[in-house]
Amino acid sequence: MAVSGKGGTLRSQRKYPAMTVTLSVNGRQHRLDVDASTPLLYILREDLGLNGPKYGCGLGQCGACTVHVDGEPAFACLTPLAALEGRAVRTVEGLGSADRMNKLQQAFVDEQAAQCGYCIAGMIMRAQALLDRTPSPTDAEIRAHMQPNLCRCGTHMRILRAIRRAAEPAK
Numbered sequence: 001m002a003v004s005g006k007g008g009t010l011r012s013q014r015k016y017p018a019m020t021v022t023l024s025v026n027g028r029q030h031r032l033d034v035d036a037s038t039p040l041l042y043i044l045r046e047d048l049g050l051n052g053p054k055y056g057c058g059l060g061q062c063g064a065c066t067v068h069v070d071g072e073p074a075f076a077c078l079t080p081l082a083a084l085e086g087r088a089v090r091t092v093e094g095l096g097s098a099d100r101m102n103k104l105q106q107a108f109v110d111e112q113a114a115q116c117g118y119c120i121a122g123m124i125m126r127a128q129a130l131l132d133r134t135p136s137p138t139d140a141e142i143r144a145h146m147q148p149n150l151c152r153c154g155t156h157m158r159i160l161r162a163i164r165r166a167a168e169p170a171k
Contacts, residue, residue: 021081025050026094034081041065041076044091052092052121056150063149066122067091073129073148092121095128104128107166108159115153123149127163136167 023030025048032047044050044067053076056064060075067076068090096102101109104127114120123146130137130145137145142163151159 019082021085023081023084023089024087025089026091027088032081036080036082038081039077040067040074040079040081040084040089043081044076044089050091050093053125054118054121056118056122061150062119063122063126064119066125066149068125068129071129071132073126090125092124095124102128104131104163104166107162111158111162111165113155113158113162115151115155119149119151119153123151123159127159127166131163131167137163139164 017036018033019036021032021034021036023032023043025044030048032043034043034047041053041055044053045055053067054064055077056062058077060078063075065076066073068074068088069079069084070087071090092105096105104124108114108120108124113123126146126149127142130142134141139160142160146156146159146163
């Protein structure tokens, strides 16, 4: 399905009639007239200009598009807009910025967890959901929770170190 928005691509072949959805993203409300089946990822990137979530596989098998929906990790490529009315969405842009990173983002930088960087926003969002729920996870909990997200560059060990670092109590 083609998509349109600020990016200028086409969203001409609608499967379902347009509907108005009020979407809360990173604490801001957005009213959108969209095809109810449009994946959240397309709206985030094309209409809202939030480019943290990436298109990786489109099948929910890589995790590059991971965001939070009501605090739980979700694949934005598989989540239709119609399922999000009244729910809170958070992207990596909602965690912090380059000048004001949160503890997890800083740990990813300190551990040099990114090689190409394509997977990192999704990795951070999945890890943040774990740390929000379990502030001091075991290695087994970290590995199990992070399993759905892939890093094709193979920096998994640095990613695990970054999550452990972020879970350490403040000194």
